[in-house]
Amino acid sequence: MIKNADPFAALRIETPPSTLREMALERMRRAIISGLYEPGARLVERTLCEQLGVSRSVIREVIRHLEAEGLVEMLAKQGPIVARLEWDDARQIYEIRAALEATAVADCAKVATDRVKALLRQSLSELDKTSQQNSPLGILDATTSFYRTIFHAGGHTIAWDIVSRLNSRISRLRVMTLSTPNRTTSGPSQIREIFACIEKNEPEAAAAACRAHVAAAAAIAESIIGGK
Amino acid sequence: MIKNADPFAALRIETPPSTLREMALERMRRAIISGLYEPGARLVERTLCEQLGVSRSVIREVIRHLEAEGLVEMLAKQGPIVARLEWDDARQIYEIRAALEATAVADCAKVATDRVKALLRQSLSELDKTSQQNSPLGILDATTSFYRTIFHAGGHTIAWDIVSRLNSRISRLRVMTLSTPNRTTSGPSQIREIFACIEKNEPEAAAAACRAHVAAAAAIAESIIGGK
DNA sequence: TGCTGTCCGATGGTATACCAACATACGAGC
DNA sequence: GCTCGTATGTTGGTATACCATCGGACAGCA
Numbered sequence: 001m002i003k004n005a006d007p008f009a010a011l012r013i014e015t016p017p018s019t020l021r022e023m024a025l026e027r028m029r030r031a032i033i034s035g036l037y038e039p040g041a042r043l044v045e046r047t048l049c050e051q052l053g054v055s056r057s058v059i060r061e062v063i064r065h066l067e068a069e070g071l072v073e074m075l076a077k078q079g080p081i082v083a084r085l086e087w088d089d090a091r092q093i094y095e096i097r098a099a100l101e102a103t104a105v106a107d108c109a110k111v112a113t114d115r116v117k118a119l120l121r122q123s124l125s126e127l128d129k130t131s132q133q134n135s136p137l138g139i140l141d142a143t144t145s146f147y148r149t150i151f152h153a154g155g156h157t158i159a160w161d162i163v164s165r166l167n168s169r170i171s172r173l174r175v176m177t178l179s180t181p182n183r184t185t186s187g188p189s190q191i192r193e194i195f196a197c198i199e200k201n202e203p204e205a206a207a208a209a210c211r212a213h214v215a216a217a218a219a220i221a222e223s224i225i226g227g228k
Numbered sequence: 229m230i231k232n233a234d235p236f237a238a239l240r241i242e243t244p245p246s247t248l249r250e251m252a253l254e255r256m257r258r259a260i261i262s263g264l265y266e267p268g269a270r271l272v273e274r275t276l277c278e279q280l281g282v283s284r285s286v287i288r289e290v291i292r293h294l295e296a297e298g299l300v301e302m303l304a305k306q307g308p309i310v311a312r313l314e315w316d317d318a319r320q321i322y323e324i325r326a327a328l329e330a331t332a333v334a335d336c337a338k339v340a341t342d343r344v345k346a347l348l349r350q351s352l353s354e355l356d357k358t359s360q361q362n363s364p365l366g367i368l369d370a371t372t373s374f375y376r377t378i379f380h381a382g383g384h385t386i387a388w389d390i391v392s393r394l395n396s397r398i399s400r401l402r403v404m405t406l407s408t409p410n411r412t413t414s415g416p417s418q419i420r421e422i423f424a425c426i427e428k429n430e431p432e433a434a435a436a437a438c439r440a441h442v443a444a445a446a447a448i449a450e451s452i453i454g455g456k
Numbered sequence: 457t458g459c460t461g462t463c464c465g466a467t468g469g470t471a472t473a474c475c476a477a478c479a480t481a482c483g484a485g486c
Numbered sequence: 487g488c489t490c491g492t493a494t495g496t497t498g499g500t501a502t503a504c505c506a507t508c509g510g511a512c513a514g515c516a
Contacts, residue, residue, distance in 0.1 A: 018304070019499070045468070055501045057285065060468090061292045068296030070389075076246070077508065079468055092386040099327050158320040161298075162390060247469065273498070283471045288498090305478065307498055 024052050025062045032071050032082055033171040034137070043072065043080040070169050083169065087225055090173055093166045094218035098211050100159045101147065105194060105210040106203035107154030116153045120146060120195055124188075131188050136178040139187070140171075146191060150198070170221070177220040190216060252280050253290045260299050260310055261399040262365070271300065271308040298397050311397065315453055318401055321394045322446035326439050328387045329375065333422060333438040334431035335382030344381045348374060348423055352416075359416050364406040367415070368399075374419060378426070398449070405448040418444060 028048075031037055048059045063080050066072040073083045108116070123146035130138030144167070151160035167174065178187065190213040197206035256276075259265055276287045291308050294300040301311045336344070351374035358366030372395070379388035395402065406415065418441040425434035 021499080044466090046466090056468095057288075057500060057502090060285075061289055064289045064292040065296045068293045077468085088383070089386060092384060095331075095384075096328065096387055096390070099331060100324065103323075103327060155316070156320060158317060158394075159324055162324070166386075249469080272496090274496090284498095285470060285472090305498085 020054050021058050021061055024054055024058050025065055027052060028062050028066060029069075029071065029168065032066070033168050035172050035175070037082045039082050039084045039172070041082045042078070043082065045079070069165055085169065085173065087222065090170050090221060090225070091218065093170050094214055094221065097163055097166060098214040098218075100156075100163055101150075101214060102207040102210045104147075104151045104154050104156045104159060105198065106207040107156065108150040109198045109201050109203040109206040110154075112153060112198050112201060116149060117199055119149045120198065123149060124192060124195060127188050127191065136175045139178055140174060143187075143191065146195075173221045173225065174217070176224055177217055180220050180224070187213075187217075248282050249286050249289055252282055252286050253293055255280060256290050256294060257297075257299065257396065260294070261396050263400050263403070265310045267310050267312045267400070269310045270306075271310065273307070297393055313397065313401065315450065318398050318449060318453070319446065321398050322442055322449065325391055325394060326442040326446075328384075328391055329378075329442060330435040330438045332375075332379045332382050332384045332387060333426065334435040335384065336378040337426045337429050337431040337434040338382075340381060340426050340429060344377060345427055347377045348426065351377060352420060352423055355416050355419065364403045367406050368402060371415075371419065374423075401449045401453065402445070404452055405445055408448050408452070415441075415445075 045056050045059050072080050127142035194209045273284050273287050300308045355370035422437045
């Protein structure tokens with residue numbers, strides 16, 4: 001699994017986003033996730049061309065990608081719209097997240113090295129800072145990096161891809177739950193609990209804490225839009 | 229979740245695949261899954277245009293979609309290739325499948341109605357027929373329809389999407405495992421075991437049987453390409 | 457007043473044209 | 487003979503042109 005260390009790796013010149021398409025994809029994805037485009041809003045291709053300053057080819061390919069990611073829906077004979085989120089879908093997503101994250105957390109607790117623990121501690125302090133600043137997007141980023149470390153430490157790269165994608169579909173919901181009173185304090189404390197179990201290398205307890213965390217988030221989400 | 233029954237629904241004219249792009253997407257996906265394009269093979273756009281008889285715009289949008297699905301990889305400055313499958317990825321996929329399928333099977337066992345059981349029985353007989361004919365693709369289809377019924381019965385539509393996508397990434401592997409001697413008999417018997425537990429509405433046992441089934445498939449897969 | 461037929465703008469579907477970057481082959485020079 | 491530079495063809499990236507269809511506005515007719 002470990003690549004054979006290439007001594008010349010440091011010399012390699014990386015050209016990260018390079019193509020217009022990749023940049024546009026990133027922008028569009030963030031625009032949808034951040035709520036700039038409302039769910040159900042039509043994504044008129046020519047309008048997007050002007051807004052992003054690229055041609056329709058680029059926009060269309062980006063839309064195909066987002067469609068496969070589940071962030072964009074295609075209405076027959078009407079074109080793309082920002083995907084709407086039914087509560088039932090959100091519920092399923094929280095369920096799947098609970099399963100995958102609990103597994104990842106448990107595995108991480110089994111194998112966590114000092115280095116991993118240090119990374120997690122770093123994400124936690126970032127989380128503290130952003131939650132004191134009451135910055136929902138910052139909290140989201142810190143939480144994301146916390147979980148990313150966990151998934152990668154346990155070798156669950158594919159599960160991480162899936163979870164990331166699912167999370168982007170419920171991103172608006174996540175931001176809303178974070179704005180709930182007292183969520184700013186209960187969220188970090190639950191994550192801290194997960195970390196404590198990992199630090200002590202207790203897989204079972206870590207998984208349980210993780211399930212509790214996701215369940216709490218799902219409950220808040222339901223109280224917000226459940227009835228809709 | 230149930231739509232209000234529209235008495236005029238039967239009048240509605242459906243135009244299912246209509247666009248060139250959707251047809252091309254279907255064709256390409258099947259071509260990759262069936263192994264017509266080998267893993268790692270370059271997908272030269274202009275060549276695909278001729279093979280499918282469509283323009284590059286269509287091909288490119290299809291490739292974007294398949295890329296997001298994980299069936300196609302983009303090599304920087306070289307273009308798309310059919311995604312290669314490392315054993316480590318396959319291992320992770322089997323792991324995730326085990327988790328999601330076990331959950332779905334358990335939920336199905338909890339709520340399975342006679343109608344669902346009848347559908348499952350139908351898939352089973354299809355499975356028997358195809359495995360006697362030693363038709364790997366037929367077995368795959370029957371297994372797929374068996375699981376589709378299970379996931380939908382329990383309301384796990386999103387998990388089903390995920391599992392379908394994962395399965396398409398390991399499709400070649402699945403066909404190879406089905407061609408293994410005695411797999412043609414052990415596979416169906418394990419699935420039959422799952423069904424027996426569902427029929428008796430025993431969630432725990434069903435989940436266990438399901439995990440065993442996936443684990444067995446993973447073990448065979450590893451014995452085939454594990455060392456590679 | 458209300459229905460219907462027609463026109464026109466908006467929009468997505470599809471095809472094509474152009475360009476830059478890369479890979480390969482080939483030839484000149486050491 | 488080996489190496490380097492150059493020419494050329496292939497390929498993906500991007501932009502644009504054209505067409506069919508849909509939806510709404512408007513006008514005519516009962």
